[in-house]
Every structure is written in C-alpha cells, then in structure tokens.
Amino acid sequence: MNIGVCIKVVYDYETPAEKFHLGNNRMHGDYKEVLGLYDEHAIEVALQLKSNMNAKLYAISYAKSDKVSVLKKALSMGSDELIVINGEKDDPFQTAYNLVNAINKYDIGLVVFGRMSSDLEREMVPPLSAAMLNWRYLPYVISITKDENNDRFTCIQQLEDKNLTLSLGGKFVASITDAPCNLPRIPNLKEIMKSKSKPIHIEDEVNFTSFDWAREMDVKIPTYEYVNEMLPNEDLNVTAKLLIDNLKKEHYL
Amino acid sequence: MKVNNALIISDDSKDRLGELNFVSHKFCNNIDAIVFSNKSEIEIDANKVFGFNTLPVNAIDRIAQIAKNYDVILTNGIVGAYVGGILAYKLNMSCVFGVNEIKYDDFIFIHSAYGDKALFEYKIERLPALIVLKEKYFEALASTNKVNVEYVEADVSKQDTVTVIKEEKIEKTVDLGKAKIVVGGGRGIGSKEGFAILEKIAKKLGGVAGASRAAVDNNWISYQYQIGQSGAMLSADVYFAFGISGATQHLAGIKNVKCVIAINTDEQAPIFKRARYNIVADWKEFVNALINQLEAVNG
Ligand SMILES: Cc1cc2nc3c(=O)[nH]c(=O)nc-3n(C[C@H](O)[C@H](O)[C@H](O)COP(=O)(O)OP(=O)(O)OC[C@H]3O[C@@H](n4cnc5c(N)ncnc54)[C@H](O)[C@@H]3O)c2cc1C
Ligand SMILES: Nc1ncnc2c1ncn2[C@@H]1O[C@H](COP(=O)(O)O)[C@@H](O)[C@H]1O
Numbered sequence: 001m002n003i004g005v006c007i008k009v010v011y012d013y014e015t016p017a018e019k020f021h022l023g024n025n026r027m028h029g030d031y032k033e034v035l036g037l038y039d040e041h042a043i044e045v046a047l048q049l050k051s052n053m054n055a056k057l058y059a060i061s062y063a064k065s066d067k068v069s070v071l072k073k074a075l076s077m078g079s080d081e082l083i084v085i086n087g088e089k090d091d092p093f094q095t096a097y098n099l100v101n102a103i104n105k106y107d108i109g110l111v112v113f114g115r116m117s118s119d120l121e122r123e124m125v126p127p128l129s130a131a132m133l134n135w136r137y138l139p140y141v142i143s144i145t146k147d148e149n150n151d152r153f154t155c156i157q158q159l160e161d162k163n164l165t166l167s168l169g170g171k172f173v174a175s176i177t178d179a180p181c182n183l184p185r186i187p188n189l190k191e192i193m194k195s196k197s198k199p200i201h202i203e204d205e206v207n208f209t210s211f212d213w214a215r216e217m218d219v220k221i222p223t224y225e226y227v228n229e230m231l232p233n234e235d236l237n238v239t240a241k242l243l244i245d246n247l248k249k250e251h252y253l
Numbered sequence: 254m255k256v257n258n259a260l261i262i263s264d265d266s267k268d269r270l271g272e273l274n275f276v277s278h279k280f281c282n283n284i285d286a287i288v289f290s291n292k293s294e295i296e297i298d299a300n301k302v303f304g305f306n307t308l309p310v311n312a313i314d315r316i317a318q319i320a321k322n323y324d325v326i327l328t329n330g331i332v333g334a335y336v337g338g339i340l341a342y343k344l345n346m347s348c349v350f351g352v353n354e355i356k357y358d359d360f361i362f363i364h365s366a367y368g369d370k371a372l373f374e375y376k377i378e379r380l381p382a383l384i385v386l387k388e389k390y391f392e393a394l395a396s397t398n399k400v401n402v403e404y405v406e407a408d409v410s411k412q413d414t415v416t417v418i419k420e421e422k423i424e425k426t427v428d429l430g431k432a433k434i435v436v437g438g439g440r441g442i443g444s445k446e447g448f449a450i451l452e453k454i455a456k457k458l459g460g461v462a463g464a465s466r467a468a469v470d471n472n473w474i475s476y477q478y479q480i481g482q483s484g485a486m487l488s489a490d491v492y493f494a495f496g497i498s499g500a501t502q503h504l505a506g507i508k509n510v511k512c513v514i515a516i517n518t519d520e521q522a523p524i525f526k527r528a529r530y531n532i533v534a535d536w537k538e539f540v541n542a543l544i545n546q547l548e549a550v551n552g
Binding site: 013014015016017018020022027093116118119120121122123124126127128130131132136137138139140154158159160161162163164165166167168169170175177178179180183211212213214215216217218219220221222224226227228229230231233236237239240241243244246247250252253 | 308310330331334335337338339341342343345346347348349350351361362364365366367368369370371372373374375376377378379385412413414415416417418419420421422423425434458466469470472476483490491498499500501502504511512514523525526527528529530531532533534538539541542543545546547549550
C-alpha cells in the first residue's frame with residue numbers, strides 16, 4: 001500500500017509580532033519559507049510507518065510549483081516522491097479536494113496530515129479530506145504502526161489526560177500532533193544526495209464547486225501595549241535584590 | 254438570523270460542556286446535546302442529551318443523522334476535532350473553526366491565526382452552521398439541571414470499528430492554569446538538569462515550573478508543563494521566562510499574566526517587549542543570584 005503525507009509551505013511562523021505585517025489580508029510574502037511545524041512531525045510519523053511496512057511514501061502539497069525547493073525537504077528526510085498540485089488558493093475545501101484527487105490518482109491508502117497548518121491554523125483540511133474520501137478520521141495521533149500478523153494498524157492518540165492505543169483496519173486519515181516520539185529527523189548528507197534524483201510530479205489543480213462555508217470579513221493585527229523596564233545587570237545579586245523588592249512592593253511576592 | 258435550535262457535541266468534561274452551554278444559549282434556548290460518556294446523567298441546560306460510549310469516529314453516521322435536525326451545531330475539544338469537518342462537509346453546513354471570540358448579534362466569529370499575530374473575522378451567512386470553539390476562551394456556564402442520557406447505538410459494522418486496546422492515563426502533577434507563580438524555561442536552559450534547578454527555584458517561590466515547546470520537544474520536561482497556544486494558558490500573577498525567546502505561540506499562553514520577568518542573554522529577544530522586568534543575563538547566573546537573595550530575605 002502507498003502512503004501519503006500532506007505538507008504545506010508557510011512563512012516563518014517564528015516571525016516576531018513586531019516584524020509581522022499583512023499584504024492582501026495574508027502574511028506578507030517577504031519572509032523565509034519553511035514547512036509547517038506539525039507537517040514535519042507528520043513526515044516523521046509517515047517515515048517510521050514507511051520503514052515498518054516497506055511502503056512507498058508520497059509527500060503531497062497543494063502549492064505554487066515554485067515552492068518545490070522548500071517542499072524538497074520532505075524528500076531529503078526520506079519520502080520517495082513529491083506531488084505538487086499547482087495552485088495557490090487557501091480555501092480549505094479547494095485544498096482538500098485537490099489533495100484528495102492526488103491521493104486517489106496515486107493509489108494511496110493511508111494519509112497523514114499535520115494537526116494544523118502553521119499559518120491559518122484552522123484544522124479543517126484533514127477532516128475535510130477524510131470526508132471527501134469517505135475514510136475514517138483520527139485526530140491527535142502521535143504514532144502509527146502496521147500490525148505484523150494482520151491487516152490492521154495500531155495508532156497512539158495523545159489526549160489531554162491520556163494516551164489511547166487504537167486498532168483499526170482499512171483506509172484512514174490521521175492528523176499528527178507533536179510528541180518526542182515523532183520529533184522530525186534532520187536530513188543527512190546521504191539522503192540529501194539521494195533526494196536529488198527522486199521523482200517530482202506537478203499536477204494541475206481542479207476547481208471545487210465553491211462551498212460558501214463563511215465569509216471572510218476582515219483580518220486585523222491585534223495590538224498589545226506593555227510597560228517594560230530593563231534592570232541593571234552589572235551585579236546580578238543587586239539585580240535579584242531589586243527585583244524581589246519590586247515584586248514585594250507590588251504585592252506579587 | 255433566527256436560530257430555532259442548537260446541538261452541543263462534546264465529551265463529558267465539565268469545562269468543555271460549560272463553555273458550549275454558555276455560547277449556545279447566546280443563540281437560542283432550545284438546546285440538545287450529544288455527549289461521549291458513560292455517565293447516566295449530565296448537568297447541562299439542555300432538553301435532551303444523546304449519549305455514545307464509543308469513539309466519535311465510530312458514531313459519525315449516527316451523529317450526522319441527529320445533527321441534520323438542528324440550525325446550529327457547537328462543538329469543541331477532541332470531539333470537535335473528530336466530527337467538525339466531517340459534519341460540515343456531509344451536511345453542507347456553513348462552518349467556522351478555532352473560534353476564540355464571537356460577536357453574537359452579527360454572527361461574526363473571530364479566529365486567531367499566525368500564532369496569534371492576526372485575527373480573522375468570519376461571518377456566517379446561512380444556516381445550518383457548525384461552530385468549533387477553541388477551549389478556554391469562553392466562560393464555562395455551570396448548570397444544576399440534571400438530564401438523563403439517552404444512549405444511542407453507533408451503528409457501524411464490526412469490521413469497521415476502531416477499538417481502544419490500551420488506555421494510559423497521564424498523571425497530572427501540575428495545574429499550570431491555576432498557579433499564581435510560574436517559572437518557565439525554554440531552549441536556553443539546555444538540559445534536564447537545568448529544569449531540575451528551575452523546579453527548585455519555583456518551589457522556593459511557592460510556584461510551579463513551566464516550559465516552552467522547544468524544551469518539551471527536547472524531552473527536558475514533560476508535555477503537561479508546556480505553556481502556549483498548544484499548551485497551558487496561564488492566569489498567574491508572576492511568570493519568569495528563563496531562556497525563552499518569546500515566540501507569539503508561547504506568548505499566547507501568558508496573555509493574562511500580570512507580571513512577566515524575562516531573563517535572556519539576547520537583548521533583542523522578543524520576550525522583552527512583553528515583560529515588565531527585563532534582565533539581560535545568563536539564566537543560571539541569575540538563578541544563583543536569585544536563590545542567594547531569596548535566602549537572604551527569607552532566611
Ligand atoms: C501551531 C504552533 C503552535 C505552537 N505552540 C507553542 C506552544 O504552545 N508553546 C510554545 O512555547 N511554543 C509553541 N510553538 C513554537 C514556537 O513557535 C517556538 O518555536 C517556541 O516557543 C520556541 O521556544 P524557545 O523560546 O524555548 O526557543 P528559542 O526560540 O530557540 O529561544 C531560546 C532563547 O534562549 C535564549 N538563551 C540561550 N541561552 C541562554 C542562556 N544561557 N541564558 C538565558 N537565555 C538564553 C536565546 O537568546 C533565545 O532567546 C508553536 C508553533 C506553532 C507553529
Ligand atoms: N496547501 C496544502 N497542501 C498540503 N497540505 C495542506 C495544505 N494546507 C493544509 N494542509 C494539511 O492540512 C493540515 C491542517 O491544515 P489547516 O486545516 O490549514 O489547519 C496541515 O498541517 C497540512 O498537513
């Protein structure tokens with residue numbers, strides 16, 4: 001069975017607030033481009049599953065084809081092939097529809113997503129894709145393994161107060177949340193070299209009948225004002241004393 | 254838009270149900286609920302409560318059958334993650350996800366994105382609508398109205414059922430959301446041993462330790478200590494940020510802290526824009542000085 005991992009290129013999510021600005025109601029395009037944080041964890045889960053079941057792993061993105069240089073990280077981490085559906089809308093229905101077309105075309109039977117994109121953070125694309133595929137959907141998964149003696153999979157789901165070990169067969173979609181067990185690997189030189197000859201497929205996007213899920217009215221940058229005071233740092237014992245005195249004066253300690 | 258009825262879908266957590274209880278009554282008073290539970294009664298201001306004691310993934314078709322009779326569906330938490338997108342698509346509903354504020358009269362829903370650096374306003378223009386709320390952003394309206402749970406069969410074939418084969422409780426040793434003093438550490442702490450020192454100083458101050466995601470990723474401290482957008486939301490009076498740069502996803506969790514003290518070797522670190530007291534120093538050197546001074550003051 002082929003497996004898939006859906007990944008999105010986003011502008012640097014660690015950009016500090018004071019350097020953040022908008023253009024056309026989206027983060028302005030002059031920042032470094034990176035893979036989404038949860039998407040890298042999803043690649044790691046998919047890679048572990050790939051070696052566990054000897055499957056072929058496709059990394060899939062609905063993105064402008066000029067994002068390939070960033071998406072190639074998935075190949076240098078160990079994915080076998082990259083599918084880019086050339087499009088740039090950020091409608092979750094359009095995105096899911098195009099990802100699903102690729103999932104069907106490349107005969108993929110299990111797909112993992114990041115829990116949420118590191119820009120729009122809507123957590124919509126994975127369940128919508130599952131609904132369009134008519135497959136089961138498991139959120140907040142941290143690991144997936146194929147059972148040795150049967151056709152079933154074992155998934156660990158991380159919840160607020162417990163970890164659940166789940167067993168299921170058949171086709172499904174999982175969204176991946178971060179955990180130490182799926183910390184993304186750093187591509188090594190050998191994998192980087194190998195990735196240069198891996199196939200990259202560029203597909204045309206297909207328009208999904210528009211779905212009026214909600215109307216985007218406005219995007220605003222919230223402003224927060226705080227009073228800051230730099231304490232002297234020549235002698236840290238003096239600094240610490242000054243801090244304690246201030247906190248006591250303000251009744252915090 | 255006139256809302257005739259609303260359906261709440263969640264698990265049986267008091268807080269999650271309370272938040273849905275609060276928001277749903279802003280739309281109408283004719284509320285039913287679906288809970289994932291094994292309790293025989295639930296406290297909620299609803300007429301009828303349907304129950305499932307299976308995973309939401311096993312019940313999705315039955316939920317859709319019930320949900321199609323309502324104008325507004327409100328959900329949150331893990332159950333919201335399971336059912337939100339699926340119901341919206343199956344039932345052709347308008348929808349908004351990750352909602353942290355609502356302008357009720359205008360049907361406008363606010364969702365923060367880009368790690369809390371931008372607020373998106375969405376207007377719902379048609380019913381039925383599905384609304385997925387972010388947790389801990391709305392008042393939890395407690396109820397004393399006990400309603401019997403009417404359990405419903407999930408209706409999936411045995412072959413398709415997702416089964417739970419193991420349940421491992423995560424023992425909660427801290428309640429970061431309620432602590433008054435929190436001592437947080439980030440990547441700058443550099444090791445597990447560093448966090449042991451932070452725990453010690455937290456104890457001395459009568460508080461608890463906390464962490465950034467980078468520290469949790471490095472396995473220096475467990476996930477239950479994570480503060481921020483995907484961790485705990487603090488309501489502390491005092492928060493010490495040692496070796497934390499101040500990414501907006503981290504700042505999202507300390508929005509309500511009264512007094513932030515930042516200790517960082519980089520004077521350009523964004524955390525200094527949020528903090529009340531800024532100290533440019535190595536965290537360990539400052540902790541040592543702080544311990545000395547606390548001992549001098551308190552004996
Ligand atoms: C969708 C999403 C959700 C996220 N959720 C969260 C969340 O809930 N919580 C969270 O924290 N992050 C979250 N993040 C991650 C966030 O973007 C940052 O990556 C993370 O907060 C960085 O942690 P940090 O400040 O410890 O590390 P860094 O950014 O690497 O900062 C380390 C700091 O330590 C300082 N330092 C180094 N050495 C010393 C020393 N000896 N003494 C003093 N200072 C020193 C450095 O100057 C630097 O400022 C999320 C990201 C995404 C995309
Ligand atoms: N354009 C895209 N291409 C591929 N995958 C995507 C895209 N947008 C979102 N995803 C996937 O869906 C997840 C959730 O995205 P979102 O619904 O935007 O929060 C991401 O972590 C990705 O795995």
